[in-house]
Amino acid sequence: MDRIKGEIRWEFARSGPPEGFPAFHDIPIGRYVDKDFFELERRRLWNKVWVLAGRAEDIPEAGDYFTFDDLGPPIVVVRGRDLEIRAFYNTCRHRGAPVVRSAKGSARNLRCQYHGWTYDVDGGRLVSVPDERDFVGLCRQDRSLGMIGCEVWQGWVFVNQDPFAPTLREWFGPALDEMEELCGESLRVVSTHSQTIACNWKVTAEAFLEVYHFRHIHGRGAGGSETLLDSRGATMGLLPNGCSRMITPYSVSAAAATGMKDWSDWRHIVTPGFADITTVNDMFRCTSSAYSLFPNLITPVGAEGFPFLVFWPLDIKTTRLDWIFYAPKDWDGDEIPERWTRRIENFNLIMEEDRRNMEPMQRSLESPGSTGIPINYQERRIWHLHEQIDRTIGIEKIPGQLRVAQLLDPYVEKAGATAGAR
Numbered sequence: 001m002d003r004i005k006g007e008i009r010w011e012f013a014r015s016g017p018p019e020g021f022p023a024f025h026d027i028p029i030g031r032y033v034d035k036d037f038f039e040l041e042r043r044r045l046w047n048k049v050w051v052l053a054g055r056a057e058d059i060p061e062a063g064d065y066f067t068f069d070d071l072g073p074p075i076v077v078v079r080g081r082d083l084e085i086r087a088f089y090n091t092c093r094h095r096g097a098p099v100v101r102s103a104k105g106s107a108r109n110l111r112c113q114y115h116g117w118t119y120d121v122d123g124g125r126l127v128s129v130p131d132e133r134d135f136v137g138l139c140r141q142d143r144s145l146g147m148i149g150c151e152v153w154q155g156w157v158f159v160n161q162d163p164f165a166p167t168l169r170e171w172f173g174p175a176l177d178e179m180e181e182l183c184g185e186s187l188r189v190v191s192t193h194s195q196t197i198a199c200n201w202k203v204t205a206e207a208f209l210e211v212y213h214f215r216h217i218h219g220r221g222a223g224g225s226e227t228l229l230d231s232r233g234a235t236m237g238l239l240p241n242g243c244s245r246m247i248t249p250y251s252v253s254a255a256a257a258t259g260m261k262d263w264s265d266w267r268h269i270v271t272p273g274f275a276d277i278t279t280v281n282d283m284f285r286c287t288s289s290a291y292s293l294f295p296n297l298i299t300p301v302g303a304e305g306f307p308f309l310v311f312w313p314l315d316i317k318t319t320r321l322d323w324i325f326y327a328p329k330d331w332d333g334d335e336i337p338e339r340w341t342r343r344i345e346n347f348n349l350i351m352e353e354d355r356r357n358m359e360p361m362q363r364s365l366e367s368p369g370s371t372g373i374p375i376n377y378q379e380r381r382i383w384h385l386h387e388q389i390d391r392t393i394g395i396e397k398i399p400g401q402l403r404v405a406q407l408l409d410p411y412v413e414k415a416g417a418t419a420g421a422r
């Protein structure tokens, strides 16, 4: 916290980027509008990364499952008799029917409805085949459901289709360490929202990777003169593997409204009326703090609960943006208490301001008037995202005119480093 406070002071005081900071070339427009680039992402990025599939408490008992299709191929996530959670392609090894058809359910075995091939819930092993005598030379061992990577962190279930992928911890490690105190295990889903936005998925994600736009789009009062955050003090932490952190201090008026002397008066502020995640540090309580888990999950964290924003490309120019609120649930039943309804409504207003801005961008990016995207120093988390996209796809696989230069490695916070990258 002290280190980051120092970084914020430095950000306020600076008259330009730090000495020697690289000049970015324009981000090529093709990365948002070129079908070949989208195809590269589809074939070489989305099937190699860890993505959020759901929550472990939704499948508490052996045999409980939910389906997950957001990556494209249908997937089923199931808790085995050993209570481990695993993920399989939801594709029958007979003639390819989906094995499980409902979004959520419970079963002793996974039985395909078409001809009744049956798989166990532990390893997806084919355990029975009706009229097996009619198959010549069928080897059951060769016909298990395809298993894919599945790991649970603090109740969140992530899946990864790449058998050679690093573990979830190897990939997200430093961010997960810093988010540990959110005690995800004890949180529950408060509400889920979803919106389809007519633009490339990166346009949507990038809107949450900087606060340069904040006072222009989210300004309140006459002429947008009042804002909650002071973007001039925002500090960006570039974490390994395209992940990142952004800590933005409160504006003078927001600090005063919270009862702080100024932006740096970080204390253990508890929002009245909300159940509190007591382990959350004072910085998270007294700033806008957000993490990005590459490629498609961004979360503005907080002590009374917070949303995960998840970006799913439906096609090159259509994205589904989900936001799911998690909180310590101190009420019974599904009805959301008034205080939370209000909080969500306020958040949704900001989301709507972002959506209205993003939607017209795709057509304008496709226009001949669009020649390249210059990125500034305080937008460097966007560059960091693009660099990792290229590394994941494989730099040599990307046509030269569509690549971004690999520039930010010296600025990535490495394990054990004491000084943050600016």
Ligand code: FES
Binding pocket: 092, 093, 094, 095, 096, 097, 112, 113, 114, 115, 116, 117
């Ligand atoms: S397709 Fe599943 S049993 Fe035939």
Ligand SMILES: [Fe+2]
Binding pocket: 207, 208, 213, 214, 217, 218, 354
């Ligand atoms: Fe925004």
